[in-house]
Amino acid sequence: MNTQTRYSISDLAREFDITTRSIRFYEDQGLLSPERRGQTRIYSRQDRVRLKLILRGKRLGFSLTECGELFELWDHSNSGSELQLRLMLTRITEKRQALEQQLRDIAMMQQELDGAEARCSEALNALVPTDTAAKPAQE
Amino acid sequence: MNTQTRYSISDLAREFDITTRSIRFYEDQGLLSPERRGQTRIYSRQDRVRLKLILRGKRLGFSLTECGELFELWDHSNSGSELQLRLMLTRITEKRQALEQQLRDIAMMQQELDGAEARCSEALNALVPTDTAAKPAQE
DNA sequence: AATCAAGTTTACGTTAACGTAAACATTCTT
DNA sequence: AAGAATGTTTACGTTAACGTAAACTTGATT
Numbered sequence: 001m002n003t004q005t006r007y008s009i010s011d012l013a014r015e016f017d018i019t020t021r022s023i024r025f026y027e028d029q030g031l032l033s034p035e036r037r038g039q040t041r042i043y044s045r046q047d048r049v050r051l052k053l054i055l056r057g058k059r060l061g062f063s064l065t066e067c068g069e070l071f072e073l074w075d076h077s078n079s080g081s082e083l084q085l086r087l088m089l090t091r092i093t094e095k096r097q098a099l100e101q102q103l104r105d106i107a108m109m110q111q112e113l114d115g116a117e118a119r120c121s122e123a124l125n126a127l128v129p130t131d132t133a134a135k136p137a138q139e
Numbered sequence: 140m141n142t143q144t145r146y147s148i149s150d151l152a153r154e155f156d157i158t159t160r161s162i163r164f165y166e167d168q169g170l171l172s173p174e175r176r177g178q179t180r181i182y183s184r185q186d187r188v189r190l191k192l193i194l195r196g197k198r199l200g201f202s203l204t205e206c207g208e209l210f211e212l213w214d215h216s217n218s219g220s221e222l223q224l225r226l227m228l229t230r231i232t233e234k235r236q237a238l239e240q241q242l243r244d245i246a247m248m249q250q251e252l253d254g255a256e257a258r259c260s261e262a263l264n265a266l267v268p269t270d271t272a273a274k275p276a277q278e
Numbered sequence: 279a280a281t282c283a284a285g286t287t288t289a290c291g292t293t294a295a296c297g298t299a300a301a302c303a304t305t306c307t308t
Numbered sequence: 309a310a311g312a313a314t315g316t317t318t319a320c321g322t323t324a325a326c327g328t329a330a331a332c333t334t335g336a337t338t
Contacts, residue, residue, distance in 0.1 A: 074251065
């Protein structure tokens with residue numbers, strides 16, 4: 001079925017369109033720790049989730065180290081001393097602020113793309129009067 | 140006043156909290172081309188805007204090459220042949236899709252941070268019954 | 279038995295984005 | 309005039325995130 005429980009390294013590589021080299025590298029950096037059957041790696045559903053989170057982090061421009069920090073937040077968010085917990089809340093807030101900055105950045109970049117697209121379409125309409133240009137709908 | 144029109148390299152370095160090395164490197168990569176007074180670089184307001192755009196791109200995880208591609212979109216969005224213009228519209232759409240993917244990624248990561256924060260706060264409340272924990276407002 | 283596919287370790291190579299240092303020019307200040 | 313501050317070019321060094329290749333193991337297949 002669709003709910004598999006164990007994956008080989010090339011299973012994951014295929015699914016996420018990355019190389020096995022990358023997956024082993026992530027393990028080397030401490031972001032994954034699959035079981036071993038003999039010398040062969042066996043990945044659980046949890047490992048798969050971790051990998052998905054890594055790739056999501058990368059799409060947001062996070063370094064592997066930062067991804068690891070997020071995992072720490074996730075993993076130890078229900079244990080540790082009071083001081084540790086308070087420290088984690090602080091870091092969660094920091095990460096959230098970074099994400100909010102990214103939201104602002106995306107909004108501004110979208111506006112710039114809007115502008116560029118408008119100028120592009122206009123230039124096209126000037127070149128090709130037969131309205132072949134890419135305008136959404138009605139005039 | 141606040142509306143300066145020329146900047147030295149260290150002006151910009153200070154303002155954006157980067158090194159002069161970085162600024163020269165961006166120029167080396169073709170992302171900036173300030174005037175020269177003798178051998179000294181002089182940056183205009185436009186140059187300053189470009190620099191701001193570079194840093195925004197970097198915060199979104201874009202490479203300098205990708206930033207340069209965005210500048211091309213911006214700069215040539217009102218010129219070029221029909222084919223060129225159509226190609227640019229395509230690439231604008233691609234960039235927009237990447238941004239939308241990032242929006243989705245941010246939303247999911249925010250949810251995970253919410254969860255981690257909730258668990259953290261809960262663990263804290265269990266440790267410190269005197270409600271010193273970080274809960275927003277009323278019980 | 280031999281070959282083949284998939285996995286493994288080890289290690290050197292590569293690219294992007296700067297850091298760092300040396301050696302020099304220019305301008306301002308003392 | 310002699311520093312000191314700010315700028316410049318040139319060039320080698322560094323880190324992250326893999327790519328690539330070699331040499332080997334293991335299980336399945338012919």
